């Protein structure tokens with residue numbers, strides 16, 4: 203056992219107590235960590251929203267890139283994002299960990315701190331979980347519970363032909379950050395401190411769009427919503443499939459960040475695939491009748507985030523990408539193109 207690792211001495215229950223000691227009592231929590239099951243009170247009239255995501259070392263994250271504090275934040279953020287995409291209010295979470303031998307107590311303390319900081323940012327209470335040993339990598343499984351009035355919950359299936367397609371924030375930052383880490387390096391020990399820091403932080407420390415999602419749902423202005431975890435093409439594709447519609451996306455309308463722009467210029471490429479198909483931005487894509495455009499811009503600004511119309515829902519199936527002159531960009535050209 204490495205000298206810094208006294209997790210074995212502490213044991214499973216010691217670790218749980220250590221996590222529980224840092225948890226503050228949350229909204230509607232009657233009995234939290236410590237009993238056989240948590241007891242929570244749902245707000246009268248609301249329905250329960252439940253979502254689970256797993257993060258596997260080597261599949262979803264690398265310990266060499268991801269400091270434990272940020273990994274803790276991200277493992278809850280990606281779950282909160284699913285509640286945001288339904289227009290819900292995130293309330294409670296469970297955290298299950300399979301921990302390999304080489305994870306030190308210091309590492310887990312830092313992970314927990316990060317997880318609980320994300321929880322505090324979004325009013326989420328940690329109410330339970332499970333803890334065991336892993337014989338391979340670190341496995342993190344989080345379940346998030348949220349709530350919302352039934353008539354305000356936004357589903358993927360609600361998009362209608364003629365609606366506008368919208369996205370919050372900017373697209374492609376996380377994918378660009380990932381490619382910079384892969385190609386140019388940057389580790390927890392030797393982090394990058396340059397113009398690409400923002401892009402990498404979008405990958406390692408994403409912000410779920412809770413306020414925007416909830417505001418949009420409560421406004422009654424939107425018809426369908428999803429969070430962009432697998433890229434706009436794939437995720438709008440899910441809306442299209444479930445709603446039985448298609449879509450046309452205007453490539454020139456897609457919002458990119460100043461950091462994305464300057465990294466493009468530095469490398470003399472415009473990685474269109476990052477904007478269209480890059481994952482892990484955790485922005486929201488939603489649809490709304492054209493007449494609601496002005497009001498949507500107003501209310502999203504108020505919730506502190508920009509939203510941009512990027513296309514139109516069509517009655518014919520399939521999602522196409524077009525230039526400003528109306529010409530179609532072939533799917534194989536959604537990838538890298540030289541920066542002009």
Ligand code: ADP
Pocket residue numbers: 218221234235236237238239240296297298299328329330331332333
């Ligand atoms: P059981 O054997 O009944 O499943 P456990 O010993 O696994 O109980 O868990 C004891 C308590 O600690 C439960 O309330 C459980 O939800 C909580 N718990 C276990 N692991 C974690 C964790 N990683 N984070 C938060 N709570 C946890």
Ligand code: MG
Pocket residue numbers: 331332333
């Ligand atoms: Mg258990």
